[in-house]
Amino acid sequence: MIKARSILLTVLAFTPFIHAHENHGEKQDYSTLDWPTMHMIEEHHINSFDARSFFTLHDYDNSGVWTTDEVRRTYGLDDESNAALTEERKQQILREVFNIFDPLKTGVISVNDYVRLSKEGKKLPDFGTGPGHHGDMEYEYEIHHFEKYHGDDAKEEDLTHPEDIEHFKKHDREYAESLRLDKLESMDIVVANIPAKFLKSPSP
Template identity: 45%
Template sequence: MAVRRAILATCAASIALVGFASAHGGAHQKPLEVDPEADWATRHMAEEHHISNFDPGAFFSLHDYDDNGFWDVREILKTYGMEDETAKDVPEEKKTEIANEVLRLIDTNGNNVVERDEWMYFTSNDGGKEKGTLPDFGTGPGHHWDIEMEYEIHHWEKYHDENTKEEDLIHPEDIAHFKKHDELEDEAERQAELDKMPIVEHNIPPKFLRAT
């Protein structure tokens, strides 16, 4: 319950803070309306980042997670949400398809990464080429935040506000979220107990024991 109260307070504070920003010309917190016909990247920006317009340079920088000037395969998959637990049942073949198709479309020099210049060219109309967009692989909006941010973006903002009380957190998404917290807390406590235990010699594989 303490964890639930802490999260409740954090979400409410976040809404209040963004509400203050809205009153002073900032962005609002509620989910943006997105054209159902919009391309995947535009919908991703609206649903995951609360950004209503698509700017190629900003999109690239936002998803260059280690800020090294290119997207590697891991970053491509992370952008498509393949590192999130919602993708745990996505077959490896599908993940390989996603990475390979993005590279096929954008990686013109064949070094298996998407460099910023390649991305900017892909999303432009240079040379009369049709402007490119990231494919929609049918795997969702591309969850890549931690569990708190994902919960706040995809559930809290839609159904709760700063007036929400503990007894209001009864949606399946609320229950699943706090169950996950309980599991993480239990695992942390279990690990802490293990860390306190002395080394038990008979649990050590023989190959790691010194010959006597």
């Protein structure tokens, strides 16, 4: 079993981080916070930021604009936690965000528009889709579980929470799948890929 650790985002490294080790299963009350603040605390452990730094952190290709894909990723709409969300609802969420921050209907949200409209009091809405999980498997495990309930001095035998067990099961599944793919790539002919009609024995 490999102890899962990942390198946290270094963007905004100068900003104070929250290192709260809550009791396992305890939920933090975000009812008084707007969605961007809740997202930054929960997903990045950052509680002090401005509109421009929030935008830059979520401008994944550093282009100076947010595309629909980037907004979709920031809200975690394709994360497994939102598997029950219909594509129609996802598109509705994107339209609402762009209606707020893309007033000229350009199809993208520019950093200048986002900063200007944020200063006017506009906020990314809370659509009830969670804090916006948009990291890889290691990052999400690290930020949402390991840091909160274990800490740097944790030993492998301490990782017994259901979240730990599920995380390592995911690693096992990924490893098994990688072995399967490696085996297929080493084969000259993959029988499973041959259409059934060509596998029938010829008639006598």
